[in-house]
Amino acid sequence: MHADLLGAERSVVVSTPAALSVTGVSKRFGATVALESASFACERSEVHGLVGENGAGKSTLVKILSGLVANDSGTLQVGGRQVRLWSARDAGKAGIATAFQELSLIPHFTVAQNLLLGHEPVGRLGLVSGRRLLIRAQQVLDYWEADRLPVDSTVADLSLADRQRLEIVKALRKEPQILLLDEPTSALGPRDVEWMNRQVWRLTKLGSAVVFVSHRLGEVRGFCNRVTVLRNGRDVGTLEADQASDEQIMRLMLGKEVSAQYRTKAAAISSSDEPVVEVEGLGGGRELRSATLTIGRGEIVGVAGLQGHGQRQLFMTLFGAARRDRGSIRVGGRPVQFRHPVNAVRSRIGISLVPEDRKHEGLFLEMSVRDNMSLPSLSRYSHLGLITERSERSAVLGILQQLNVDPRKIDDSVSSLSGGNQQKIVIGKWLMNGSQVMLLYDPTRGVDVGSKAEIFQLIRMFASKGGSALFYSSDIEELVHLCSRVVIMYRGSTVRELHGEEVSREAILSAMVGAEDS
Ligand SMILES: Nc1ncnc2c1ncn2[C@@H]1O[C@H](COP(=O)(O)OP(=O)(O)OP(=O)(O)O)[C@@H](O)[C@H]1O
Ligand SMILES: [Mg+2]
The missing domain is CATH 3.40.50.300 (P-loop containing nucleotide triphosphate hydrolases)
Incomplete structure (x- = not known):
């Protein structure tokens, strides 16, 4: 299947258009260039990997394709037809469903409510029927072999891995033509990764195209047909996954030897x-x-x-x-x-802890990078109760450099960093406090x-x-x-x-x- 796809793509002038093509897409956030003329295409029944360093622009691309962020320029095509995605609804209509890196679940809703959000079965009086909601949700979980998820539990009570599984099933349930998975396995162990691969494979059998974002290169090579590497917002190469080595991919990612x-x-x-x-x-x-x-x-x-x-x-x-x-x-x-x-x-x-759910337990998202990092160690940088700003700043800059986070972001809010860079900030703050x-x-x-x-x-x-x-x-x-x-x-x-x-x-x-x- 794999070879055929590639063969078809190479030899014919495009007899069947790609399921998804992204051409010359750019996006800026203020002074930050998140994407700069990025392009890639994904065929029907293909799993296409998208890799790159933290901040390379992967999630921004996924959000553009999900209708959550508007691109500044470039075009998006689904099945050869140009689409404009102004909202999540538009993306849904175009046949696109997404499992997000930052999870899109509503914490105080149950698994069933989250799963069927907007598609709740209604009873005779037009009201949502709690019982039918549970039955329907359980059917969905069974179908996707996810019956271990407790259908009636509140999402806030689930482990991060369970939330991640639910996020995946929520996207699978729509049986989309195009499934976008943004680091879906980051909190999953080997068994769950196998589970996800199996379900995604079932979907590709129906002709769906899948875009898979991950930092685990082993998974990418094992799971994807092709992989496109993004560096600083640009696509710098597309490789056949089973023929690419980790070194090759890393070299493209970093633009240098690893x-x-x-x-x-x-x-x-x-x-x-x-x-x-x-x-x-x-x-x-x-x-x-x-x-x-x-x-x-x-x-x-x-x-x-x-x-x-x-x-x-x-x-x-x-x-x-x-x-x-x-x-x-x-x-x-x-x-x-x-x-x-x-x-x-x-x-x-x-004693310090880098927690599982860093976004909620480890960071104050609206505060700056600097404040987040120095919070637990304020006493060390204060003199007579005053924080000596210079010493604090230089300590933070030192750690940012070690973590390879752009030092110009020191005064930006943590929420504007890429997912991976947010995680590095949590580790950095504990490295600073001397526990x-x-x-x-x-x-x-x-x-x-x-x-x-x-x-x-x-x-x-x-x-x-x-x-x-x-x-x-x-x-x-x-x-x-x-x-x-x-x-x-x-x-x-x-x-x-x-x-x-x-x-x-x-x-x-x-x-x-x-x-x-x-
Ligand atoms: N809402 C925003 N406001 C300001 N800057 C942003 C915003 N969203 C993303 N960025 C910036 O755009 C760049 C690309 O971020 P993006 O989240 O797409 O990276 P990524 O490749 O998904 O990284 P990761 O592997 O860490 O998840 C980063 O420099 C990030 O700080
Ligand atoms: Mg990301």
Whole structure:
């Protein structure tokens, strides 16, 4: 199918027009050029990858195609016909549906209400029938093999991964001719990624065209027919996905050779004698049964587990953001009991958390980059209660540089940054505040490969200066790459610990799915 498509596209003068074509599209936001004459085309039944560094313009392109942002120039064609998309409604009429990077769900509505928003079944009196809504929504979930989603739960109570799954089903449900997926898998583990691929494949069988935005190059190569690379708002190349290597794609993304940093495994940082954090039999809530682990000085300990196996609760409990029912936490040899995150942050040792849902838990979107970054560390930059602006500013600029975020954005509101750059700001703010224990929950989610290497570098630097890090990632490769010790969680408990040479993708995976031995 793949070869035929490409063959057809190359040999014929366009006998069948592309399902979607974007030609010379530009968009500016004030002084920022988000897109500059970007073009690409997607065929019927094709999955077309769209990759690029944070801020390259991917989401802006998706929003233009979804009718949410108006392009300054350029044309959009669907099935060979030029379309003008002034609103989300226009996009819907043109057969386009989108799963957004920043999720479009209404938090206080249920799964069913979100799923059928605007298409609620009405009863005889013209009122929405709650019962029929549930039945219909359940049918939709079953059809897309997503029956694990609790149809009657409020979205605000769902985990980020469940919200992401719902966002995907909500778009699939429309069986659109063109499906746009903006980093749909950023919070999903390997099983859910397989699930999504399967559903999307079903859709392409009906002739739909799919645009898939992701930073996970492995997924892109495995899933897409072709991939287009954006750099600084321009398309700089389209490759056949199964023939392109990560290096090739990265070179196009960055416009230069990629540093070897990301590819070489981190030298194991030897942990010292005394553990800084000791957790024993920790349990709380429904998810966390019994977690036992230690983190030494200068150590990066990895945590692996399929979604919903207690790792999230573990991080929240360690940070004082969730209740502890059982077990003990010792920090620096002393038992601690944080009733609130403030106590964790302010404790002598300083514990910080990069949370799962950074947009809601980690940032004040309307405040500037600088204020967000320096908030937790104000005391360090104040003198007699006055913040010395110069020292604060230069500290922030230093971190921005390390994170590869444009320093000119220092006074812009965080909401105007690209999704990935927002995430980097959250990590930056904790790197600035000098805490000794860092809890990193999927810190590179949505971050581009180049910046990922830089974030890894920062985490390693933090550890080499004596910091202790606990690192969960939904991407197993990252655990293998960064950690010399990985603890695996299964059904709410730590079930296995892998050391040194034992740390491999296969060993982690088999322990994650509860295999007897690995
Ligand atoms: N509403 C806005 N106001 C001002 N600038 C914006 C706005 N939306 C996007 N930008 C800017 O446009 C550029 C492209 O952003 P976009 O969100 O499209 O990037 P992206 O490729 O999706 O990145 P990421 O991988 O981080 O999600 C960035 O410099 C961003 O700061
Ligand atoms: Mg984006």
